[in-house]
Amino acid sequence: MxxxxxxxxxxxxxxxxxxxxxxxxxxxxxxxxxxxxxxxxxxxxxxxxIINLESGHLQVAKKSYWEDRKELPLDNLISPTEELENKIEKTTGFKAMTKRLNFSVRLNNGIDELPVTGVGIDLGQDRKVFRLNKYLVKGRMPREGSSEIIMGTKLAELMGFKNGDYAILLFRTDEDTFNTIDGEIVGLFNTPHPSLNESSVFLPLSTAQSRLNVEDKISHYAIRLTEQDQAIPAAEELNSRLKDPYHAYSWKDAAQSxxxxxxxxxxxxxxxxxxxxxxxxxxxxxxxxxxxxxxxxxxxxxxxxxxxxxxxxxxxxxxxxxxxxxxxxxxxxxxxxxxxxxxxxxxxxxxxxxxxxxxxxxxxxxxxxxxxxxxxxxxxxxxxxxxxxxxxxxxxxxxxxxxxxxxxxxx
Amino acid sequence: MFALMRNSERSYQLKILLIISLLSILLVGITFLAAAQELTADEIITRRDQNEYVIKAYSESKMIIKNSGRTMVKTMRSWQDGEKALVVFTNPRDRGTKFLKRGDNLWMFFPQAEDLVKISGHMLEQGMMGSDFSYQDMLESDDLTELYNFKLLGEEKYKGRPVYKLEGIKVPGKEVSYYRRVVWIDKERFVGLKEELYAESGRLLKEAVVLEVDKIEGRWYPVRMIMENKLRKNTSTEFIIQKINFNPELPEDIFTLERLR
Structure with a gap:
């Protein structure tokens, strides 16, 4: 003391x-x-x-696809089956899932061309997993079955597009043949995810599938859980039930770097x-x-x-x-x-x-x-x-x- | 007398010979004409390719690239032997830049950086040296009849020349860039005069127009052509062959990576 x-x-x-x-x-x-x-x-x-705009909590893809996913390949796609979807739905904490198809696009405005990522989204389900629609600053989401597209304000600015303009999407189908979509820009978004604003174009999944000649195939499922912390154990749990070549990846795998x-x-x-x-x-x-x-x-x-x-x-x-x-x-x-x-x-x-x-x-x-x-x-x-x-x-x-x-x- | 007889005999023989030869010329002509009329679409393409497809050549050429008001002129020398080709740029700005193609592979050499780059993936989609020819176009094989189902659309006149108009649709399952192509081929010279390349959606992507053909070493060959990327306004690439030799002496090892450096 x-x-x-x-x-x-x-x-x-x-x-x-x-x-x-x-x-x-x-x-x-x-x-x-x-x-x-x-x-x-x-x-x-x-x-x-990343979770709200890019990957969801979990993603299910083929292992061979996941390895080259940055190249946006059109091989090793998933043909959706009920069996697979049932397995996914049984995951603990499962809230919603959606299908996405990513492909490589050259966005053309009649003067210049820019390589971007085209994302085919399942319009009914996508909003249950992702928050893209919350960041729309102009217009609306595309309609199912149409050639309507949405893109970031940043990308639109860069290419000189306004809401309502038509953009030509030039891409190669799974047989390497050129195909185009005359996409009507019906919405512009401004998300807090910069690369999404600068280099992504979203369109209805069915349109993407038919123009790419990939039938009903998708590149991956994206899944939302009730809790973010569940993602890693949920991926493990799902993997114990999924058969090769399918594999579940948590958002941490997606954001590895x-x-x-x-x-x-x-x-x-x-x-x-x-x-x-x-x-x-x-x-x-x-x-x-x-x-x-x-x-x-x-x-x-x-x-x-x-x-x-x-x-x-x-x-x-x-x-x-x-x-x-x-x-x-x-x-x-x-x-x-x-x-x-x-x-x-x-x-x-x-x-x-x-x-x-x-x-x-x-x-x-x-x-x-x-x-x-x-x-x-x-x-x-x-x-x-x-x-x-x-x-x-x-x-x-x-x-x-x-x-x-x-x-x-x-x- | 004897001589006279021999002479008349000779003239008789000559007459026969003349008639026979005339007949045969006529016959050949008729069969040729008939054959020409009955040429199938594939045969027309093959005959064009016989003229245009080069196995071995040395050429000196010029490329005039126009892009949104800017004009670039590039000159080059190229050597080709079957699947292998070498292009060396000779204009001051790109002097020493080289392309080497071996089968499905393409390399580029930059003299300033002394750097050798293999062109692959997304880079193949880019225009070669800023032109409207993509690297992919350079690599694509020329055996079109295997990749496309050709159909004769009709015969017409194009810029004063009689031409066949043909349409080729991609054979299902084949990996080719363009879904549909429409070609205008000179009926007499078997040289393509115009070609349109379409996407699967039906959109016109590229258009090539031959501005000048020349008879070189016994074959008709397009020596001046212009290529336009129809998706981009105000761009065109004009390609002029200033000199071409179809049977050159090729230096040894010219198509090797070692020689590229």
Whole structure:
């Protein structure tokens, strides 16, 4: 109790110094919380974009198709059967499923041509799995059996299309023969998923199938579950029932490269935190050495009166812990305020990228919001206090080991 | 007397000979005409290909590419031997750029970067050097009668020349780029004068028009043609053969990747 009192008194003895040292820690924690919040926010939004607009929670495709799916091949397609669909429907947490057919298209406006992805969608089911219709900014979804198409505002702008214009889709059928669709643009969407806005054209599945001469074949099923967290176990469960060549893939498999990238980012954040807190630790060491030098005579006297070395070290450590707690609390308060501002206003991605559409590889655009995680608050607070205590050990030992006589007459 | 007799005998023989030869010419002519009239669509295509399909050749040519008001002129030298072909560009801007075709494979060599690139996948769909000929067009095999069912649509006049108008529809199951093609073939010279290439939906994709044919080494050959991509406005590619030699001495190893570098 005595050490605690003394440590507290020492803290209040030089209020300004204590405050400045604590501020270093507070800022380190603030930076960490903000970075982490931004990361969590971007991760969540990216995952949501992928799930809501690109992959759903689960996808079922043939293994051989999945491997080359980026090439948009027309072989290894699935011929839908009731048996397969029944199996899919039995998945735990199953909510809805839809059929999609992806193919490679050259979008033509009479002057230029642009390679894009054509996506045939099952209009009745698609909205139960994907949220594309929510992001329509003009017009409506295509009608079943028509040659109506929808595309991103960004793509339309690039190709000089307006709602109501006709676009020529040029593609090769499964026999490599050219075919075209004169697609009437009936809707424009603006999703938070940039690549979808820039390079996808959606049309009714039946139209795509008949023009590609693939009968009723599809490239994959997309499935929505009731809970996002169920995706990985549900994929495993479904795979135990699916026969080769069919295979179920969770959204994490679909976004493999993004998941890997985010893991790397996470390590990066930790490294930044470590560097900042190391700098803060230098500040603590400095503070402890200063107060020890100041109190040299005092320490000598206390030792002469019978205080143990250990007890002196404790006093200093407690003092440092105090600085850590003050800094940590300030940091967390500042962080919470920062995140709150961040969350109310959001950060405009285009401001970060100087008005451009660079997204640093994240499938998101527009305004982003930070995420919260209580665990990371607790972690960073404890980490701050721990670093403070650790930094004080050596200067405290140095001071405590002084000979009392020399300490008293240390001049 | 003897000589006179011999002389009259000779003149008699000559007469017979003349009659026979005249008859035979007439006969050949008639059969030829009859045959020409009864040529099937496939035979017409084959006879055109005999003229146009080159097995071995050396040529010097020029390509005038027009794209939205911009004009580019490219000159090239090319060597061909069956399935293999080499094109070397000679205009200042592209000097040293080379294409090598071996069967179904196509490579491109850029001299500045000293880089060798195999053209595959989506790149095959691009226009070659910015022209309206795609790389895929360069690779496609020329044996059209196997890939298309040809039908004679009629005989008409095209730019003052009598022509056959034929239509080819893709044979089901064959992998070809164009679903339907319509060709106008000169009835006497068996050279294609115009060709339209259609998509399965019926949309006209490309149109090739021959502007000039020339008799080279005994065969009629198109030496100036213009290709238009009908899906894109204001683009055309004119192809002019300035010199062609059908029986050249080809340097050894000319069609190898080693020589390309």
């Amino acid at each position: 005595f050490f605690l009192k003394m440590a507290f008194k020492n803290l209040t003895r030089h209020k300004r110094r204590t405050l400045i040292t604590a501020l270093i820690i507070a800022f380190a924690i603030l930076i960490y919380i903000m970075t982490e919040g931004l990361m969590i926010g971007m991760t969540e939004m990216s995952f949501n974009n 993004l998941v890997t990238m985010l893991e790397m980012q996470e390590i990066e954040t930790q490294v930044i935190l470590a560097i900042i807190l190391t700098l803060a630790a230098v500040g603590i060491i400095n503070t402890v050495i200063l107060s020890a030098l100041e109190r040299m005579e005092e320490l000598g006297m206390m030792k002469a009166l019978g205080m143990h070395e250990r007890e002196i070290v404790y006093t200093f450590m407690l003092e440092a812990a105090g600085i850590g707690i003050i800094g940590g609390s300030m940091g967390i308060i500042m962080g919470v305020i920062g995140l709150a501002i961040f969350n109310i206003n959001g950060i405009d991605m285009s401001a970060l990228t100087a008005g451009g559409d660079m997204t640093y590889g994240f499938p998101l655009k527009g305004t982003i919001y930070a995420g919260w995680e209580l665990n990371s608050f607790i972690f960073v607070f404890l980490y701050g206090v721990f670093i403070s205590i650790l930094a004080s050990v050596f200067p405290a030992l140095w001071a405590a080991r002084k000979d009392p006589v020399k300490a008293i007459y240390h001049r």
